[in-house]
Amino acid sequence: MLKLYGNLRSRATRCIWMLEEMGEPYELLETSVRPDDLQNPAYLRLNPNARIPTLVDGDTVLWESMAINLYLAQKPGPMHAASAAVAGLAAQWSFWAILETEALLLDLLSHRVLLVEHVRDPSHVERNTLLLQKPLGILNQSLSGREHLAGDSFTVADLNVASILAWGKLSRLDFSPHPSVARWLERALERPAYKRMWDSRRKVSGGL
Template identity: 30%
Template structure:
């Protein structure tokens, strides 16, 4: 059985969404970051970077949430109604990769910088100036993605692809930071993605459940 190390609200949600959409039997293995379970020899043998998520499928170990998404879609996409989650033509695949990497490098990266300087770094390492710069950079890139999504139901083509499941989680994170107020197309798109029957919990809901 497939094992996924990591639980909401971490980036494991990206992988969980693909597992749900593909109806793949899997086991969720919780890793308590606060207790340092990501630093145990057993987990470091899976991912020396000590980060979540990690997918184990037989003898194969895959880390990095976007890589996990692409792997699942590539191997098991035939199970998805209407075909795979990776476009059929090189041209459409190129556009999917373009926006997938754009999301990871241009929108998620500043969101991660905000998280680091807000609560993950030690207090003496945190920088309000760095947070302000990250918010500026992120909003600029969100504006570009907002323009791309005008009149679109999906990131690429006429059906859902891996890029959409990545985008939904990333935009949900941006929403949590109040960055979608000037992005009506992205807000509507985000709502439509999380209205899917097999969508996972939102980041906000997962965080509320942790605090409960």
């Protein structure tokens, strides 16, 4: 059985979403970001970075959530990357989302939702919203006239990118200037597998 070290309040959620989409049996081994978990010698043998998530699949050990999902997409099943083109596009969009959007969206979420009120800085919200317009415009153009980023069905490309842009929904980012992105993201976050992951997350995180 696949084993995933992580928790529902971390980037491991995108891997949990992927596993739920696959319908693959897996075990979530609750691992916090506390030093007593991450600096544990047994865990460091799996992930010398002392971070989560980590996937164990028999003798294969992988870390980095995007890499884990791209690996899982090589397995047979509903999320299998059916061609080299789909696999390549999935890698392209996954790396793009991390480089072009993740830091901006995380900072936006922090200054709109996560930080206590008196330390939130409106200038961060303004700056991040402005800087996100270019990558969102690129994504919107790519989704114009199509429903998915790679091929004709929902793939790990859609999942990995949507798992980051979901932070935009949480931070009340206005997607209306990018209607193709807005529709695509709405469809992704309505998927039963995402809802199962999110319902589990809400139970342990008080709603966020």
